[in-house]
Structure formats: C-alpha cells, structure tokens
Amino acid sequence: MKKIILGFAAMLFCVQFSQAQLLPSLKLGIKGALNFSSLKSDGKWLNSDTKTGYQIGVWGRVGAAGFHVQPELYYSQKKAGFKDEDGENGEAVLKSMDLPILLGTKIGLGPLGVRIQAGPVFSFAQDGKVDFKSATDIDNYKKSSTGIIGGIGADIRNFTVDLRYEHGLSNISQNSDRSQKVSMWSVGIGYAFL
Numbered sequence: 001m002k003k004i005i006l007g008f009a010a011m012l013f014c015v016q017f018s019q020a021q022l023l024p025s026l027k028l029g030i031k032g033a034l035n036f037s038s039l040k041s042d043g044k045w046l047n048s049d050t051k052t053g054y055q056i057g058v059w060g061r062v063g064a065a066g067f068h069v070q071p072e073l074y075y076s077q078k079k080a081g082f083k084d085e086d087g088e089n090g091e092a093v094l095k096s097m098d099l100p101i102l103l104g105t106k107i108g109l110g111p112l113g114v115r116i117q118a119g120p121v122f123s124f125a126q127d128g129k130v131d132f133k134s135a136t137d138i139d140n141y142k143k144s145s146t147g148i149i150g151g152i153g154a155d156i157r158n159f160t161v162d163l164r165y166e167h168g169l170s171n172i173s174q175n176s177d178r179s180q181k182v183s184m185w186s187v188g189i190g191y192a193f194l
Contacts (some may be wrong), residue, residue, distance in 0.1 A: 024062060024063065024064040025061075025062070025063050025064065025068075026060070026061070026062055026194060027060065027061040027192045027194055028058070028059070028060045028061075028192065028193055028194045029058070029059055029060075029158075029160070029190050029191050029192035029193055029194075030056075030057070030058055030059075030190060030191055030193075031055070031056070031057060031058070031059050031072070031074065031160070031162075031188050031189065031190030031191075032054070032055065032056045032188060032189060032190070033054065033055040033056075033074075033162070033186045033187060033188030033189070034052060034053075034054055034055075034186065034187050034188075035052070035053045035054065035055055035076065035078060035184050035185065035186040036050050036051070036052055036053075036184065036185045036186070037050065037051065037053060037078040037079060037080055037094075037182055037183065037184035037185075038050045038051075038080045038182075038183050038184075039080040039082060039092060039180050039181070039182060039183075040168070040180065040181045040182075040183050041178065041179060041180050041181075042178075042179040048080045048081065048082045048092075049080065049081035049082070050080070050081075051079035051080050051081050051091065052079065053076065053077040053078045053079045053093075054076075054077055055074045055075065055076045055077075055098070055186060055188065056074055056075055057072060057073050057074020057075060057098075058072070058073055058074070059071070059072040059073075059074075059190060060072075061192075063106070066105055066106065067103070067104070067105050068103075068104055068105070068106065069101065069102070069103055070100075070101075070102040070103075070104060070117060071099070071100070071101050071102075072098075072099070072100050072101075072102070073097065073098070073099055074097070074098055075095075075096075075097055075098075075126075076094075076095070076096050076097070076098045076123070077093065077094070077095050078093075078094040078095075078096070078182060078184060079091060079092065079093050079094075080092045080094075080182075094125070094172075094182065095125070095126040096123040096124055096125050096126055097123070097124045097126065098121055098122070098123045098124075099121065099122045099123075099124075100119060100120070100121040100122075100149050101119045101120055101121075102117040102118065102119040102149070103117065103118060103119050104116055104117030104118070106155070108155075111155070111156065111157040112154075112155065112156060113154070113155045114152065114153070114154050114155075115152065115153040115154065115155065116151075116152055117150065117151060117152075117153065117164075118148070118149065118150035118151075119148070119149060119150075120146060120147070120148060120149070121146070121147045121148065121149045121166060122144065122145075122146055123144060123145045123146070123147065123182075124143065124144050125141065125142070125143045125144065125145075141172055141173055141174065142170075142171070142172055142173070142174055145168060145169075145170045145171075145172045145182070146168075146169050146170045147166050147167055147168045147169050147170070147181075147182065148166070148167055148169060149164055149165070149166040149167075150164065150165060151163050151164030151165060151186075158191055158192045158193075159189065159190070159191055159192075160188075160189065160190040160191070160192065161187075161188070161189055161190075162186070162187070162188045162189075162190070163185075163186075163187055164185070164186050164188070165184070165185055165186075166182070166183070166184040166185075166186070167181070167183055168181030168182040168183065169181070
C-alpha cells in the first residue's frame with residue numbers, strides 16, 4: 001500500500017511538472033548592450049578595425065514546452081574604424097533600428113536558467129546613410145539589411161544577461177563591386193517587467 005501511495009504521489013508530481021512546462025509564459029522587458037562591430041569587405045579594398053557602439057530597446061519572450069520565441073526592437077549604433085585602399089583612415093557610424101526574432105530554449109528551473117538562442121535580424125537604417133568621419137565621402141548605402149544572430153544568455157530572476165554574435169548576410173552598400181557586411185559581438189543586460 002505504501003508503494004502505491006508513493007507511486008501515485010510521484011505520478012501526480014510528474015503530471016503537475018509537465019503541465020507547468022506546457023503552459024505558455026510571457027515576459028516583457030527593456031535591454032541595453034555594448035556592441036563591438038567591424039565591416040567586412042570582399043577583396044582587399046577596405047580594412048576594418050573593431051569599434052565599440054551601443055544598443056537600447058525592448059524585448060518580449062513567449063514560450064511553452066521548453067522553447068520560446070523572443071522578438072526584440074532596439075536602436076543600435078554600430079561603429080567600425082577603417083582604412084581604405086588609398087590608405088585613408090576613418091570611422092564608419094551605422095545607426096539603425098534592429099529587429100531580431102530569436103528562437104531558443106532555456107535550461108534550468110525557476111528563476112535561474114541558461115538560454116541558447118538564434119535567428120534572423122532585420123536592420124533598418126535610421127536615415128539611409130552610413131556616416132564616415134574622414135576626408136573620404138562614401139555614401140549610397142542601402143536602407144535595410146539582414147543578418148543572422150545567435151548566442152547564449154542567463155536569466156536570474158527578472159534580470160537577463162546575453163552574449164551574442166551577429167553576422168551580416170546582405171551587402172549594405174549599393175555598389176556591388178564594394179560589398180560590405182557588418183560583423184558584431186554584443187554583451188547586454190536586461191530587465192523583465194513581466
């Protein structure tokens with residue numbers, strides 16, 4: 001009889017735990033990040049150094065059964081130092097609204113957990129320009145671009161910490177002979193209100 005009661009209690013616990021994992025969850029919050037970006041070019045016409053920029057925005061997360069979707073919207077300022085084929089040094093500043101849509105999973109219980117996430121990111125240039133701080137005037141940049149982003153993160157109660165890598169998939173220059181793509185690492189923190 002004791003074994004039957006313990007078995008029944010264990011079965012109820014498992015059912016309750018599995019139902020809790022299947023229920024949808026929702027989180028909304030804010031985030032900020034430092035990013036370390038560079039411009040990658042085809043050929044040797046542009047050498048880029050990594051510079052520090054920032055991101056600030058909002059995020060949401062909807063999940064069930066151990067998986068989640070996390071859309072974000074943030075203002076991003078990406079910087080890259082460069083030297084062009086003429087030896088001209090300068091700094092590129094890319095200002096955009098970025099929309100990543102991350103798919104992921106969380107490993108852990110309760111308020112503590114580690115996340116693995118990846119997905120596409122869509123960038124929309126603030127003014128359709130890339131500002132170059134040098135004597136060289138380089139313009140004709142596309143107003144939108146796409147990339148892929150992935151990384152790891154941790155949740156500690158309402159706080160989040162993320163380490164991500166973003167790789168540009170599309171050429172941000174309208175000049176097909178001088179293809180440029182953004183490559184970026186970011187370290188961010190966030191806070192969930194819900």
